[in-house]
Amino acid sequence: MKSIKLILVLLMTVAFPICLLAQQEDPQTTAARAQIAATTKALTTPLQPAVYRHSGPAVLNNLKVTPGATGTMTVKQLCDPNFHTGTVRNVPESMKQKVCAEYGIARVDCTGKKYEIDHLISLELGGTNDEKNLWPQPYFPKPGAKEKDVVENALHRAVCAKDNPMPLADAQHSISTDWYKVYLDITPAARGHVGPGPDPIGPKGPSGPPK
Numbered sequence: 001m002k003s004i005k006l007i008l009v010l011l012m013t014v015a016f017p018i019c020l021l022a023q024q025e026d027p028q029t030t031a032a033r034a035q036i037a038a039t040t041k042a043l044t045t046p047l048q049p050a051v052y053r054h055s056g057p058a059v060l061n062n063l064k065v066t067p068g069a070t071g072t073m074t075v076k077q078l079c080d081p082n083f084h085t086g087t088v089r090n091v092p093e094s095m096k097q098k099v100c101a102e103y104g105i106a107r108v109d110c111t112g113k114k115y116e117i118d119h120l121i122s123l124e125l126g127g128t129n130d131e132k133n134l135w136p137q138p139y140f141p142k143p144g145a146k147e148k149d150v151v152e153n154a155l156h157r158a159v160c161a162k163d164n165p166m167p168l169a170d171a172q173h174s175i176s177t178d179w180y181k182v183y184l185d186i187t188p189a190a191r192g193h194v195g196p197g198p199d200p201i202g203p204k205g206p207s208g209p210p211k
Contacts, residue, residue: 049104058143058180061120061135065102068121068176069130075168078126079160085123091134099134114138116145121172122152125159143183150191151175151182 121127
């Protein structure tokens with residue numbers, strides 16, 4: 001019994017100075033503790049999934065999460081007949097899963113059947129494989145991922161047109177902010193165009209050879 005009392009006395013003797021020291025903690029240490037607590041809370045708080053935008057019936061990218069990203073390729077390089085997007089395309093599965101998670105897409109749905117991990121600014125328009133240029137674009141409802149492919153091809157032809165070419169920066173801005181608006185400007189006959197020949201954008205839009 002005396003041993004227990006002695007232990008309690010020793011514990012109180014040690015604890016009291018520690019408590020007193022904590023009460024007398026300097027402002028810098030207190031601020032540091034508060035910062036650590038705030039950082040810990042931020043890291044442990046679940047992130048809200050990115051919210052898609054809409055343009056008419058079309059689903060658009062979240063501009064904050066997916067603003068688009070471009071590299072250093074020039075118009076000359078992009079319009080070179082020998083250029084192929086396969087030489088620069090590099091999106092590992094881990095990145096695809098990360099992009100899906102940012103938009104709240106479950107892993108089971110991130111298989112390529114319901115969503116395409118799309119380059120917002122397409123590689124043929126100088127876009128990159130950066131995370132900020134990737135988003136899970138649904139195939140349905142239409143217009144969806146397949147219809148955006150039409151826009152990418154049309155803008156590439158417009159940029160590479162021999163006469164009155166579209167500035168590359170304009171094409172990149174258009175497709176990253178509202179690709180569906182561009183889709184509506186493409187003549188209906190040209191929306192199914194995949195081979196060589198004109199691919200006009202709008203009534204007086206430029207046309208030119210494909211890449």
